[in-house]
Amino acid sequence: MKRIQYHQYGGPEVMRLEDFEPARPGSGEVLVRVRAAAANPMDWGIRSGAMKLVTGRKFPRGLGYDFSGVVEAIGKGVTRLAVGDEVLGGASIKASGAFAEMVLAAERGVVKKPANLSFEEAAAIPTVGLTALQAVVKKGKLRPGQSAFVNGCLGGVGRAGAQIALALGASVGGSCRDTATHDAHHLGLGPIVGFGFDPTTLSGRFDLVVDTADTLPTDAAKKMLKPGGRVVSIHPTPANIARSAVPGPFNVLITRPVTEDLEEVARAAGRGTLRVPIARTVPLTEAVKALTELEREGTPKGGKLIVTTG
Structure with missing residues (x-):
C-alpha cells in the first residue's frame, strides 16, 4: 500500500x-x-x-x-x-x-x-461539517427564527456554518472579502460586510456570532449581540480557552468526533443543504x-x- x-x-x-x-x-x-x-x-x-x-x-x-x-x-x-x-x-x-x-x-x-x-x-465534509455543526448548534445554541453572523462566511467552516444555520431556519449575515460578496449573497446571506468592518454598524443585531477566521476582536463581536446572545470561536488558542472560562457570552469550540453529529452532517449533505x-x-x-x-x-x-x- x-x-x-x-x-x-x-x-x-x-x-x-x-x-x-x-x-x-x-x-x-x-x-x-x-x-x-x-x-x-x-x-x-x-x-x-x-x-x-x-x-x-x-x-x-x-x-x-x-x-x-x-x-x-x-x-x-x-x-x-x-x-x-x-x-x-x-x-x-x-x-x-x-x-x-x-x-x-x-x-x-x-x-x-x-x-x-x-x-x-x-x-x-467531515472536519468542516462537524466543526460548523458544533459551533452553530451545540455551542451556539441557535434556534429557528434567530439570527447569526459568520465571520469568514466563505471559508470552509464558515460556509458550512452559514448553510447549517440557514437550514435551521435562521437569518444569516457574514463577512468576506469585498470581491466575494456576490458568492455570499448567492448563498442567501445578508447583511454582507467586508473584513475590517465597523461592528457598531451591526450593534445588537444577532443572537449568535461565529468567528471562523479568528479576525474579529471579542469586544467587537459582543457589540453585535442581542441580549442573551453568544459568541463562538472555532480557534481553541490558549488565550481563547482562558477567555471562555470567564462568565459571559464568549465560548470557544474544541471539535469532537461525535458519531451522531457526523451522521447529521452526512444527512445534511445528502439532502443538499450542506455543500462544500x-x-x-x-x-x-x-x-x-x-x-x-x-x-x-x-x-x-x-x-x-x-x-x-x-
Missing part, C-alpha cells in the same frame, strides 16, 4: 509518498480502502509539530484526516458498519493517515456515506506537490483540495 508520510516534524519538504503496511483493525476500529481524502489546514499544522504533545514522536507518521471510501475490514465490537459499506469520516489526530490507499480509523469517527454523494464530495465546494482534485501520486502548493501559496482557492486513489 502507498501513503503520504513523514519521518520527522517539519515543513512540506518532509512529506514522502512511500510504501506502508496497514495495521489490522483492533477493537472498535475499521480499515477503510480510501477513495478520496480532503486537505485541511490542520494537516500541516500537525505535521509541523504544533501538536506533538498529543501526536508523540513515533515515526513514520501518516498525513491527512478526512476521507471517504469502502470498509475493508472491521475489528471486534464494531456494530454500525460492515465490510463493503461506503463511508466517510476522519482518522484520529494521533493516528492520521488519510492520504493513503488504506486508513485505519475508530468506528465512532466513521459513518455511512449518502448514496447520492460522490466519494470526492463526501471526503470534503471542491477547487481541485489530484491523484495520490501528485498529492505531495499539490499539498505543498496549497500550504505555501494558498492555491487552489475557493474550495477543497481532494486527493483520490483511482
